[in-house]
Amino acid sequence: MSPATSAAAAVSVMAVAPQAYLVVGTILFAIGLAGALLKRNALSIFLSIELMMNAVNLLFLAYARMRGDAAGQMVVFFVIAIAAAEAAIGLAIFVALFRARQTVDVDKINFLKW
Amino acid sequence: MTYPLWLIPAIPLAGFLVNGLVALAAGWQRASARTAAWREAHPDAGHGDNALRHGDDHGHDDHGPALPYWQRLFHGVVGVGSTGLSGVLAFGVLVPYVRESLASKDGLPAVVETAYHWMSAGPYVLDIAFRLDPLSALMLSFVTFVGTLIHLYSIGYMQNEEGFGRFFSHMNLFMFSMLTLVMANSLPVLFIGWEGVGLCSYLLIGYYYDKDFAVAAGKKAFIANRVGDFGMVLGIFGIFSLFGTVDFSFVDMARQQAVNGGAPLSVYAVCLLLFLGACGKSAQVPLYVWLPDAMAGPTPVSALIHAATMVTAGVYLVARCSAVFVLAPGALTVVAWVGAGTAIFAASIGLAQNDIKKVLAYSTVSQLGYMFLACGVGAFGAGMFHVFTHAFFKACLFLGSGSVIMAMHHEQDMRAMGGLKPKIPQTYWTMMIATVAIAGIPPLAGFFSKDQILGAAFGAGHPALFAVGLVTAGMTAFYMFRLARMTFFGTFRGSEEAESHVHESPATMTVPLWVLAIGSLGLGFLGIPEVLGGHNTLIEFLAPSLAVSHPHEVSNATEYLLMGMSVLVAVAGIALALRWYGAPGATSEVPSVQADAFYRKTGFLGPVVANKWNVDEGIEALVLSPFRKIGNVLWRGFDALLIDGVINASAFMVELTGDLTRFFTTGNVRNYVLTMTLGVLAFTLYVWIR
Amino acid sequence: MNGELLVFAAASAVAIVSALAMLFQKTPVRSVLSLVVTFFALAVLSVLLAAPFIAALQVIVYAGAILVLFLFVIMLLNLTQEAAEKETRVVHRFLSVMGVLALGGILVGVTWKAGNPPVPITTSPNAIPVLGVDGEIPLLGRLLFTDYLLPFEALSVLLLLAVVGALLLSKRRFE
Numbered sequence: 001m002s003p004a005t006s007a008a009a010a011v012s013v014m015a016v017a018p019q020a021y022l023v024v025g026t027i028l029f030a031i032g033l034a035g036a037l038l039k040r041n042a043l044s045i046f047l048s049i050e051l052m053m054n055a056v057n058l059l060f061l062a063y064a065r066m067r068g069d070a071a072g073q074m075v076v077f078f079v080i081a082i083a084a085a086e087a088a089i090g091l092a093i094f095v096a097l098f099r100a101r102q103t104v105d106v107d108k109i110n111f112l113k114w
Numbered sequence: 115m116t117y118p119l120w121l122i123p124a125i126p127l128a129g130f131l132v133n134g135l136v137a138l139a140a141g142w143q144r145a146s147a148r149t150a151a152w153r154e155a156h157p158d159a160g161h162g163d164n165a166l167r168h169g170d171d172h173g174h175d176d177h178g179p180a181l182p183y184w185q186r187l188f189h190g191v192v193g194v195g196s197t198g199l200s201g202v203l204a205f206g207v208l209v210p211y212v213r214e215s216l217a218s219k220d221g222l223p224a225v226v227e228t229a230y231h232w233m234s235a236g237p238y239v240l241d242i243a244f245r246l247d248p249l250s251a252l253m254l255s256f257v258t259f260v261g262t263l264i265h266l267y268s269i270g271y272m273q274n275e276e277g278f279g280r281f282f283s284h285m286n287l288f289m290f291s292m293l294t295l296v297m298a299n300s301l302p303v304l305f306i307g308w309e310g311v312g313l314c315s316y317l318l319i320g321y322y323y324d325k326d327f328a329v330a331a332g333k334k335a336f337i338a339n340r341v342g343d344f345g346m347v348l349g350i351f352g353i354f355s356l357f358g359t360v361d362f363s364f365v366d367m368a369r370q371q372a373v374n375g376g377a378p379l380s381v382y383a384v385c386l387l388l389f390l391g392a393c394g395k396s397a398q399v400p401l402y403v404w405l406p407d408a409m410a411g412p413t414p415v416s417a418l419i420h421a422a423t424m425v426t427a428g429v430y431l432v433a434r435c436s437a438v439f440v441l442a443p444g445a446l447t448v449v450a451w452v453g454a455g456t457a458i459f460a461a462s463i464g465l466a467q468n469d470i471k472k473v474l475a476y477s478t479v480s481q482l483g484y485m486f487l488a489c490g491v492g493a494f495g496a497g498m499f500h501v502f503t504h505a506f507f508k509a510c511l512f513l514g515s516g517s518v519i520m521a522m523h524h525e526q527d528m529r530a531m532g533g534l535k536p537k538i539p540q541t542y543w544t545m546m547i548a549t550v551a552i553a554g555i556p557p558l559a560g561f562f563s564k565d566q567i568l569g570a571a572f573g574a575g576h577p578a579l580f581a582v583g584l585v586t587a588g589m590t591a592f593y594m595f596r597l598a599r600m601t602f603f604g605t606f607r608g609s610e611e612a613e614s615h616v617h618e619s620p621a622t623m624t625v626p627l628w629v630l631a632i633g634s635l636g637l638g639f640l641g642i643p644e645v646l647g648g649h650n651t652l653i654e655f656l657a658p659s660l661a662v663s664h665p666h667e668v669s670n671a672t673e674y675l676l677m678g679m680s681v682l683v684a685v686a687g688i689a690l691a692l693r694w695y696g697a698p699g700a701t702s703e704v705p706s707v708q709a710d711a712f713y714r715k716t717g718f719l720g721p722v723v724a725n726k727w728n729v730d731e732g733i734e735a736l737v738l739s740p741f742r743k744i745g746n747v748l749w750r751g752f753d754a755l756l757i758d759g760v761i762n763a764s765a766f767m768v769e770l771t772g773d774l775t776r777f778f779t780t781g782n783v784r785n786y787v788l789t790m791t792l793g794v795l796a797f798t799l800y801v802w803i804r
Numbered sequence: 805m806n807g808e809l810l811v812f813a814a815a816s817a818v819a820i821v822s823a824l825a826m827l828f829q830k831t832p833v834r835s836v837l838s839l840v841v842t843f844f845a846l847a848v849l850s851v852l853l854a855a856p857f858i859a860a861l862q863v864i865v866y867a868g869a870i871l872v873l874f875l876f877v878i879m880l881l882n883l884t885q886e887a888a889e890k891e892t893r894v895v896h897r898f899l900s901v902m903g904v905l906a907l908g909g910i911l912v913g914v915t916w917k918a919g920n921p922p923v924p925i926t927t928s929p930n931a932i933p934v935l936g937v938d939g940e941i942p943l944l945g946r947l948l949f950t951d952y953l954l955p956f957e958a959l960s961v962l963l964l965l966a967v968v969g970a971l972l973l974s975k976r977r978f979e
Contacts (some may be wrong), residue, residue: 019916019918021812021849021852021853022915023912023915023916024816024820024849026908026911026912027820027908027912028819028820028846029911030904030905030908030912031820031823031824031827032823033904034827034900034901034904035826035827036787037784037787037788037896038827038897038900038901039827040784041883043832043874043877043878043883044832044835045783047826047832047835047836047874048826050866050870051823051839051842054842054843054846054862054866057846057850057862058846058849058850061849061850061853061855061858062853064853064855065854065855070940070943070944071947073855073857074944074947074948076858077858077861077944077948078952078955078959080862080865081865081959081962081963082959082962084865084866084869084870084963084966085962085963085965087874088873088966088967088969088970089966091873091874091877091970092969092971092972092974093973094877094881095877095880095881095973095974096974098881104881106782106783107782107893109781109783110780110781111781112779112781113780113781113782784893784896784900785896788896788900788903791900791903791904791907792903794907795903795906795907795910798907799910802914
């Protein structure tokens, strides 16, 4: 099948409308954002950020499916890898921070205050 | 052989440079030698001390020449030589020109030589060009001649000065500027010379730079000139806007315009502006106040700059632009009345001055008034004739007074003089010749030129102006003979010691005196009017370069009558002066001011006149004080408060903003995230609503 | 009822509920575990979107490695519970809740209203094969080593950097 028709066929066989996936992803993103704002534990904030990234992954996949283009999946691939690297570094930072201040409460870490 | 015209001003310029550089170098060497000697004498002096700060006298004194012989010889030769050479070149050019011009019927056209391309503004081109025509030839002749004589005189007069070289270099610079002015072919080039002579006047008046009043006088001269220059520059702009050119081709255009008739109102304004410039330079009311103070400079300076040459530059300007002035008869009337007013006003002040140079200064102002009076009634030729003769007898008078001052050991007050005739005979004879000339007694030069002016004033239908001129002539005769009587006749009123020092001046000083005296004797014959059998040679010669004048013819009988009246008035003035001051005890024993005959006979007017009608105080109160107050207000109120305040306030605002916005950096991550979220929200809203 | 729809609904519900649970849990360990559940649900959703490879990656890397790393760190630092003191920044909480609701609401509404794209607009040769019909792994592999080669190689360098950085940052002393 030609690519265009196969993509069209792919969409047409989807029982669920693609925008439902988009909505789900957006809701998850909002939840993650709320976590990043409302949590005081640094690790919890980090977790929420991870959730946000995953929500975006879902959105990418949904768009890739809608467009029939595998580039979206590529992006997700890279995002996952980079998220891994970022998690490693971030957690190392938190460890160092904890060693310095004996706390990971972000409210208490305001050394750049005026 | 022919040579370019620009050589004539260039040679004195070279003399200035040479003299100046040598004087600088020698002066440095002398100063460092003197400091070294002083340091030896004061071994424990501090680091910044030197001879100058501890009262080493470098001023003028009479204890013998300050510079070595060779140096004086060098400066003198360069100074006199450059001026003299320039004069020789000048005469070499103008003698054939004059001869041919007189021989031909209508006179020769002007010779214009371009020296240097100065500027082009679009299609308009302005070059540095020099012009030889009857008017500039006349000015050139006496500027170089009298100038050379005065340079020669200065060798003797300034020989005890340490600033000998500086003096000659400045004088040479002055000659360069004056020659540029006289030979210019366009108003901007003329203005270069104009400013140059102003500068040299400042430099030379302030020659004795350690004397406060000399320095102040120099500044006063420059500033009063500046006021005039303001008008001059605006006038030049006006000429350009009227005629589209500033080289003297506009004179021909103006002549053409006169034939066509009519002139717009702007011509009046331009003429008045140019006249304002002339007033500044030629010391007319009210810009004359600098000239009497300028007597603080050495006497040769007074002779050259403030009698013979610089102050005549204004008259020259008016004569040169005569064609334009003729287009605006109202402006000419203003010129005539300002001239007449100045003449009589200055003469009145001169009646009561006791400083010999001040009398001559006010006399100069008065005679300049005559010249403008002549121009104002349309007799430009007569005015230039008077410039010519005045240069000779006034220079002679100044140089003679310098000789007297030298004899009296720098005493300038006439009340301490008297009976000098037998002691300094050459000075006496030359000064008397010049005095008779200025008083207007025929057949000396002053009579002819003054009579031309008075006759023109009467003939042009201005009997009031004639009357003013006549009265001034009488006053001139009076004060000049008062001067002569107080200086040379009677008994000596000074101290015994002063009397023993009186001596005749050296030859370098007396020879110029004699030459100038002979000039005062004979030069009048260049302008013998037809009514006396002459051909009015000088004025005929000048006619092609001046405006077409419409002389109102007066009958021969009236001419004779006018002549007789002027002579009568002069004789009356002389008689009165001799009577008041000739009687025994008229001015005895260095008298107090009140004992002066003039005061006794004129009552309350005496002190006022003697204090120059309080003009300087008036200017101070009316003009200078308000300006100073305005300046103060602007400085304190406007500059300090407003402008500084605005700048300080803006800096303060920046600081305030910083102080207030630093609270955003809480250092709390959650705050930052919240801020970012709200920002994204706002942006999303914006995009959504759009 | 379509089976796909059922699976989608279930997976979405699980994802959202466990995400909320992660938000409201008291201890960090429980948060991590809730997130693990969320990731599993997301993997299911990815499969539904014809990306089984990504789903596998999600489980293996994300849930299996990253979150385990989180757990390691939590246990290392011995973070037992959330800070005991009460939340003092009321304004902040209020504003953030409002902001999140607003932003989320706008985004969701816009997304829902936008509707389906009329026609798939891509004609690239990288079309996703229909689920179950063709294998997608060769396609992804080809993409990785041709079009996306540079990012791929850069990614390996990045991972090296991450390793080195993590080591350095968590040392007790620089030697």
